Amino acid sequence: MTTELPARVRRGYALGSVATGTFGTVPGLLLLPYLTDTIGVGAALAGVLVFAPKAWDVVLNPIAGRISDRSTHPAGRRRPFLVRAGLTLAVLFAVLFAGPSEPRVLAAAWVAVAFLGCASAYAFFQVPYVAMPAELTLDYEERTRLMTWRVVVLALAILVSGATAPLVADQLGHRAMGVYVGAVIALGVLGAWWGTRGAPEHPGEAAPGTFADQLRLVASNADFRAVLLTFMVQAAAIGTVLAGVAYVADDLLDSAAAHTFLFLAFVGPALLVTPLWERYAHTRGKRSGYAFSSAFLIVGMTTLLTAHAGWTTLTYVAAALVGIGYAGAQVFPMAMLPDVAADDAQRSGANRIGVFTGVWTAGETLGLAMGPGIFAIALTVGGYVSSTGDETVTQPDGARLAIALGFSLVPAVLTALSLVALRGYRLDDRLRSADVA
Template sequence: MTTQLPARVRRGYALGSVATGTFGTVPGLLLLPYLTDTVGVGAALAGVLVFAPKAWDVVLNPIAGRISDRSRHPGGRRRPFLVRAGLTLAVLFAVMFAGPTEPQALGAAWVALAFLGCASAYAFFQVPYVAMPAELTLDYTERTRLMTWRVVVLALAILVSGATAPIVADELGHGAMGVYVGVVIAIGVLGSWWGTRGAPDHPGETATGTLTDQLRLVGANPDFRAVLLTFVLQAAAIGTVLAGVAYVSDHLLDSAAANTLLFVAFVGPALLVTPLWERYAATRGKRSGYVVATGFLIAGMLALLSAHAGWLAVTYVAAALVGIGYAGAQVFPMAMLPDVAADDARRSGANRVGVFTGVWTAGETLGLALGPGILALALTAGGYVSSTGDETVTQPDSARLAIAVGFSLVPAALTVLSLVLLRGYRLDDRLRSADVA
């Protein structure tokens, strides 16, 4: 029997994806080009600067989960973290693009330190936020519905931030863009905090033992391990595609509008098909839906190679296929995560949802951080020529090929590997049987 959450709670929770979608998109889209083409940092070093602060979250996120698990705040176990850490993230994001670009070393250091601060604040927002569905409802189907709302808002956030941030940066400068994106993040933070007030709460008993003990138990869960590794590889693939959008627009499609149009082509279909993915899960299950969505990702990523020939229309269609797959590849795993955490709590009698989500978001953050790093390696191998904001350079053919391969074939290969790993997830069948019974 399905127990539905109030619509206000579903909408309020979903608003948090304005913050997660924006912070997950804009740095991956603009930070690497900002470092290579405005500050003038070499592609390899720029990749390290983008990767390192988010890699720090691999360590910090499980700690943030453990801290939120043990919270006894009168405002709730998770909600107070949303407003405190989320608003800190919004301010630091604006600071990140407000620094000097000369001398080069100072500009690079400013970005690295500010991005490290952003990553740290984001950990204490994202982990409690992702942990909330397992405690908002105990119902298998309702979690999918909750994630459907979240992914719709996530897609809108990606569309708005991904399409408009480059325009603001081009027209008003990176400093104004940083402030603009910071405001968008703050809106999502406050919306999720306010919208989930008075929401149902099923916290359970806090797990005992050290953080190391909890991480060991979480890592030993085969269902969690399978869906996590699948999601991490796909996050790396999506991160690589996002990092390549600006380079593809400038050097392959030779179209300033392509930056925005690629995002519209990517996100528009995702908005339309997300409710259809929810229906698929209701009839066929989450794991089956995840497999089908991953197939769309692979097909779209392979077709993105058409950008190397400058085929605009084909590239936009390919981006739409990626968007269809991306919608499902967000709905299903994010609904599977609270299933895994709740099943563990039911069997063990202890709540480890914060540790589960801490490890999960650490993996997601690592994957998204690897994306720009992977593309930076491809650019370096192809001999990409970095420049400062007032320079115009012509890239060699090898660099153009590296952009195309990094934008298409590399993420496609990662996604194929992820599909192999998903075979280890077996929880879905048991939960669907129990839900029907």
């Protein structure tokens, strides 16, 4: 039997993906080229500066989950974190691109400190936000519907922020872009906070024991380990693709417009097929859908290698295939996570949902952070030449090949490897049978 949430709650919860999608996209898209091509930081150091603050979230996210698990705020266990941490993130994002461009050491330090602040605020927004579905509904099918709404909004957020932020940066500068993106994040935060007011909650009792005890129990859950590892490795693959978009547009396709068109090709199909992935989950299950959508990712990423030959149209087709796969590779694991957490709460009688989501978002953040780092390594190996904003550089053939490989075959291999871990997920069949009964 299915218990549906009010449509207002589904839409309101989904608006939080405006914040998560925007913050997940824009730094991965623009921060590395901002460091290498505006400030003039070397590719290897730029990769460290992008990776390190988000790697900090690997430590912070489980702590944020534990804190939100134990919250007793009258406005709800999770919602107050959304508005406080989310608005802090919006302000700090504007600060991120408001620093000096020289001297180079000071400019790089400004980015490192501001991005660390952004990552910290994001942890206390994202973890409670991701924890909410397991407490909003106990229904297997309803969680998939909730995630479908979320992924549609996520795709729109990626489209809007990914397509417009580079245009704002080009026309008005990076400072204006930071303010603009901060405002977009704030709108998503306020929408989620307002839209989920009065939503049902099934919080359960906070789990007893120390934080280390809870982490060990979460880590011992085989289904959770399987879906987390799959999602984390795929996040690294997607992060690598995102980090390469600006370099592909400028150095391989030689077109500023290609930046926007790549995003349109990527997100447009994702918007169309997301409801179809929901239907697939209903008939075939979430694990099967996750594997099938991952196959689209692998084929699309491999075909992105055509960018090296300057085959623009085929590159856009490849990006569309990646977008189709990406939609499913978000819907299914995001719906599987609350299944795992709720199943654990039902079996144990204790609420560890915040710890589950804290570890989950730590893995996702680490994966997305690894993407630019992996791409930066490829640039370094290929001999990429960094520059400041007033310089024009022709990249050597080795750097062009490194851009192409980092944008295509490297993430394709990562995605293929992730499917090995997915074989360990066994919860799907049991939950589907119980829901039908």
